[in-house]
Amino acid sequence: MSLLGQLFPSSVLRPMELGSDGLIVLTVAGLLFVLTRYRKWGWLWREWITTVDHKKIGVMYLVASLVMLFRGGVDALLLRTQLAAPNSTFLGPEHYDEIFTTHGTIMVFFMAMPLMFALYNAVIPLMIGARDVAFPRLNAISFWVFAFAAILFNISFVIGGSPDAGWTAYAPLTELTFNPGVGENYYLLALLISGIGTLASGINFVATILGMRARGMTLMRMPLFVWSALVSSALILFAFPALTVALGLTMLDRLFGSSFFTIAHGGMPMMYVNLFWIWGHPEVYLLVLPAFGIFSEVVATFSRKRLFGYASMVGSLLAITLLSFGVWVHHFFTMGAGAAVNAFFGVSTMLIAIPTGVKIFNWIMTMWGGRVRMTVAMLWQMAFIPVFVLGGATGVLLAVVPGDYQFHNSYFMVAHFHTMLIGGVVFGFLSGLYYWWPKMFGYMLDERQGRWAFWLYFIGFWVTFVPQYLLGLEGMTRRMYTYSAGFGWTTLNQISTLGAFIMGAGFLVLVFNIVYSMLHGERDLTGDPWDGRTLEWSLPSPAPEYNFACLPTVAERDTWWEAKREGGAVAARLRAGDIGPIVMPKPTAVPFFIGLGFFVAGAGMVFSWWVVAAVGFAGVLALLVAGWFDYRDHEELSRDVVLRAEAAAGRVQA
């Protein structure tokens, strides 16, 4: 095949893809123009690309995640538009396959995961009273590896062609025989590369939380969000290798001719499914547990009450974490693993409802008798409870094996996991975003606009997914690109599509809310706009680069709340004599180039350009080895600088 034919097969020359080409070129040109016109290149390089500051890395994760939410959301709207009318020809069948594949993949790997890391980076070190994460450079490497993997995945639809085997990419559909072209290569390489970044982040946050807590912050004094980040990061350590193996074996089959999933050579496609879900189920929990942590912080703050049942919250987190490794077969009950296997995994799945129920009751009991303030963050928290209970209940229905034979692969199941992932993960992360936004950026998000975004999104959610439960019960299966008018599914599909567009409107209001607030929003001058309970609110907003001029000592849970009650406003004031020089990690461009190296290597592998791939990998290896010889990755911030900054913020005692 000619090079041009390889890069631009017919699937990327459809009007929709060509239109996207135009928009991408315009956007990039616009960005380049603005950066050049306002002389921002140096700023971009110094302040962002070479930064190792966890707070800035958090901001970059957030921006990437919102861009990906846009892309995944547009994919969703295209799918819903196609399904709004029977026998629609808006998208062809292949086009539909490609778009549901990229929708799912982007939403899980390139929207939800980075949004989680955005919040970890933004607040975890602040909450535990640390000056940075355990390995700041590794943290930057994680980000850039993720970012370049996201770019690699996202260019597939305009260069070379999209993957089209679903976000789960089951073998043997992904084998070369059944799926020629480079689309699946993009999927495999992008996810393998971003998996490296994810694993590094997991290690980083476990080490940070275990090893860098402030004096006196014992395990049982940690804020719940820190607990959830700890167990979720531990889940990354134990779950992501299974994904790496599942994808790696598929890649070896496709690119290097092994026979893992080739039935004629003794391979078993079900092994892929098995490995994928060994990762896949813990993945769901590693996304939703941080959301649980956020809810626990938000509900306590806005009820002005200590979290109800702290120990049972921690216990249920640990229980969910352990159980999550013993349930994965419920994703493929219908593949015929046998009655004993299905019974075992069905029961273990139902068990998860118990610790989750404990958490729901604890959140409600925290609000009980509290003075509840209905901020936007709190609205997301309250909205989550009914949605998650619905999702949990339908989940238990799906765990009943004979029932699953009916529900499996239907819109009932589609509606169920969207209920969990939107109602749990997205609601949770948006709640956290509104809650911690002032800490991240120094200004508040406008509450009135936030309410609009919330109500549009919340109502849109129900309008979209309740009809999908019903469609599933009426027999509509997932991933079908069209249906006949005679099936009687038209009205419900139209309602669902309407709901999707309402959610889209909610997203636009959210973006408007961010832009408006950036320009006109109320500045957070106190550092503690919500009357918070945990250590991050003891710092100015945004926190200085070294976070804590003096490292705090913690004597109990909700330490900042207690300090304020007993010490009043003086609690945060420092004595000038206590301030000393601070050792900070040096900025470096190496992480950026490691990401770039992986991108080059990945692109080379996608198109089987082995020389390009070798150059990319050699570059990564060279940067790693060079890093081994670098013994000076820290520099000292002098006492004067720290003292001046703290005095300017009015935080030093006279």
Add this chain to the structure above:
Amino acid sequence: MSQQIVTHASAAVEPAAHASGMEHADPVEIAALMPHFEAVGFPAKQVFGFVGSVALTLLALWVVSQHRLPAPLLLPAVLVSAAVQALVQLGSFMHLREARGETWQIPVLALAFVIAAGIVGFSFWIMTFKSGVS
């Protein structure tokens, strides 16, 4: 309990702080994870690990090659000997109990081995039935 947030200057990330305070009294919250640094005497642990590993390797090889056990017991015997040898090497070579603060590697590694055993065991269970029917 006058003031909950007491600030102090001896920042833990500042290397200088360690040079002066040689006590290294890292707080350990969980007594079972108390660290212990190995003494610098004769490397007895290393020698024990090496000799033990060689012995276990040869024993397993001998049992299999000479069919010293009934056939159904051979596989479990080999796997058990591997597990024992892994424990011997973990204990004698790998400085499991050395850390600053808690020896978190012990519970983390234990969990990893439990999950690993679960993955191998469950996968085998799931997949053999499948291959039996197909």
Add this chain to the structure above:
Amino acid sequence: MNASLEAGQSGRVPLEFSDHHGALSILGFWLFLASDVVLFSCLFAVYASYGMRTAGGPTPMQLFHYGPALAETLLLLCSSFACGLCVYQLRRRSTNGTTAWLAVTMLLGLGFVAMEAHEFASYVASGATWHKSAFLSAFFTLVGTHGLHVSFGLLWAASLLVQLRRHGLNAVSARKLYVFSLYWHFLDIIWVFIFSAVYLVGRIS
């Protein structure tokens, strides 16, 4: 920085743990190893399910022989032992002893990789490629992933030799050496399972 590099000298804490941040790196590496345990367990799970699926190609019984497998095992075990003595010399603050045992570790490791490469090459030459059967795919991937880990470790050890020459023993180089030793011992433990579950089990009919 010098003060901290000397910190362990008089204290009860070994050099590699003297710096708090260095100790944290060691914990981070333990976390990576835990994750690697799971990675290998997935490859073992695949091998366990695929071991009999030879699709008319060579069976484990035909392919594997005790001699080479035992030789590889002993090479890697001796290398792991040498690495243990390297850390012992590190604790005695002997730069020369550390360097010498690290070199022995590398040489034995190199021998292991060479033997394994030769083994793989002979299988491929006899027509037993990984394309042939699911069993061979699983075998080459499991053992090959371990081999790649060992090869990467050799590169790492080589860089440590250079660093020891350049910096001698200080808190940073000692910590790097210690972390490498964890990696190296860990790879030998994985090999124990490969030797048992692949080579020995393959000879049980």
